[in-house]
Amino acid sequence: MLLYIVKHLARAVGVFLTVTFATFMVMYGNGAGVARTTLGMNASAQDVQRRMEELGLDRPLFIQYFDWLGGLFTGDLGRSYYTGQSVVGALAVRVPVTMSLIIVTLVFTIVISVILGIAAAYYRGWIDRIVQIVAGIGAAIPSFIIAVILVLVFAVNNPIFPATGYVRPADSIPGWMASITLPVISILIGTLGASQIRGSVIDVLSHDFVRTLRARGISERAIVFRHVLRSASGPGIIAFGLLVVAMFGGTIFVEQVFALPGMGQLLNQSAQAGDVPMVMGCVLVTTVVVLVVNLIADLSNALLNPKARIR
Numbered sequence: 001m002l003l004y005i006v007k008h009l010a011r012a013v014g015v016f017l018t019v020t021f022a023t024f025m026v027m028y029g030n031g032a033g034v035a036r037t038t039l040g041m042n043a044s045a046q047d048v049q050r051r052m053e054e055l056g057l058d059r060p061l062f063i064q065y066f067d068w069l070g071g072l073f074t075g076d077l078g079r080s081y082y083t084g085q086s087v088v089g090a091l092a093v094r095v096p097v098t099m100s101l102i103i104v105t106l107v108f109t110i111v112i113s114v115i116l117g118i119a120a121a122y123y124r125g126w127i128d129r130i131v132q133i134v135a136g137i138g139a140a141i142p143s144f145i146i147a148v149i150l151v152l153v154f155a156v157n158n159p160i161f162p163a164t165g166y167v168r169p170a171d172s173i174p175g176w177m178a179s180i181t182l183p184v185i186s187i188l189i190g191t192l193g194a195s196q197i198r199g200s201v202i203d204v205l206s207h208d209f210v211r212t213l214r215a216r217g218i219s220e221r222a223i224v225f226r227h228v229l230r231s232a233s234g235p236g237i238i239a240f241g242l243l244v245v246a247m248f249g250g251t252i253f254v255e256q257v258f259a260l261p262g263m264g265q266l267l268n269q270s271a272q273a274g275d276v277p278m279v280m281g282c283v284l285v286t287t288v289v290v291l292v293v294n295l296i297a298d299l300s301n302a303l304l305n306p307k308a309r310i311r
Contacts, residue, residue: 004299004302005299008295008298008299009295012291012292012294012295015287015291016287016288016291019283019287020065020069020280020283020284020287021065023279023280023283024061024064024065024068024280025061025065027276027279027280028057028061028064028065028276029061031052031055031057031058032048032052032057034052034055034057034274034276035048035049035051035052035055035057036048036051037081037274038051038055038081038082038274039051055081068280072284075088076088077091077277077280077281077284078277078280078281079277080270080275080277080278081274081275081276081277082273082275087277087278087280087281088281090266090278090281091263091266091281091282091285093261094261094262094263094265094266095262095263095285097166097255097260097261097262097263098248098251098255098262098263098264099289100169100176100180101180101183101184101187101247101251101254101255101260101262102187102244102247102248102251102289104180104184105184105187105188105191105247106240106243106244106247108184108188109188109191109192109240109243110240112188112192113192113197113240114197114229116131116135116192116197116198117131117197117198117200117201118197118198118201118224118229119131120132120198121197121198121199121201121202121205122201122205122224128198131198132198134192135192138189138190138191138192139190139192141189141190142190142253143186143187143189143190143250143253143254144186144253144254144256144257146185146186146189146190147182147183147186147253147254147257147258148257150182150185150186151163151182151257151258154182155182161178161179161181161182162178162179163258164258164259164260165179165258165259165260166179166180166258166260166261166262167179179260182258183251183254183255183258183260186250186254186257187247187250187251187254190246190250191243191246191247191250197232197239200232200233201224201228201229201232203232204228204231204232205228207231209227210223210227210228213227233301237297237300237301238297238298238301240297241293241294241296241297241298242294244289244290244293244294245290248264248286248289248290251263251264252264252265252267252268255268256268263282263285263286266278266282267279267282267283270282
């Protein structure tokens with residue numbers, strides 16, 4: 001197991017370096033273009049060259065990347081080209097908003113997906129068909145369209161929830177819950193993993209050990225929740241790890257619709273303005289969170305399914 005953990009940690013580090021380096025090369029590869037963006041398209045060549053020297057963009061890209069990477073250990077990821085705000089400071093304010101959305105959405109996704117997946121696999125029939133149809137429709141409709149519909153129905157036509165804005169949990173728990181309800185539902189609908197759970201449960205229910213347990217007189221509830229669900233949880237855990245990636249993608253658009261001051265909104269605004277340090281900071285946080293979640297999913301799967309440790 002220790003070797004399995006070390007191997008996956010090394011793989012995560014490799015993916016992190018690859019993603020951040022590739023993004024850095026794309027964002028900083030055209031140093032003159034970055035400098036001109038900060039000055040305006042009418043800037044002279046002399047001004048652009050002077051700006052490149054001020055920002056350190058005239059140095060080799062590898063040196064720039066390793067300097068940026070070294071900033072991770074000192075908490076210095078640079079400053080915004082336009083506001084002068086520290087990237088770390090901006091992320092410290094924005095990340096909790098986005099993570100609150102993702103964590104709450106992930107919890108509800110796991111609970112609802114497990115319940116629907118087990119019900120669809122065990123009872124089959126019309127329940128199975130409805131679950132598959134709902135999961136298919138949810139996956140097909142973009143989260144921002146769902147967000148707009150929810151705003152119109154539950155905020156504009158029926159003012160049950162606020163249409164925009166965010167309340168911190170420290171200020172008001174009820175206010176925080178109200179402010180994230182519609183955004184969470186918008187992301188949740190498209191990320192239900194009931195189909196993955198359903199397929200795994202159907203496969204496990206066909207195994208011989210299930211028939212043996214029934215022959216021994218063990219209750220159906222015990223068979224499903226103590227034995228079948230544990231055996232079927234491996235693929236589901238991996239699927240939920242992958243869903244975190246989809247959730248990050250969904251927050252970029254959902255935060256725009258609901259005017260939430262999260263990392264998705266910051267990434268969108270920074271990308272449009274060409275604020276490279278902010279974009280790199282957002283990419284860094286997203287990459288780390290996704291890698292950590294998938295690492296936890298892999299390790300959990302290995303604990304539940306020893307065969308997975310062979311990989």
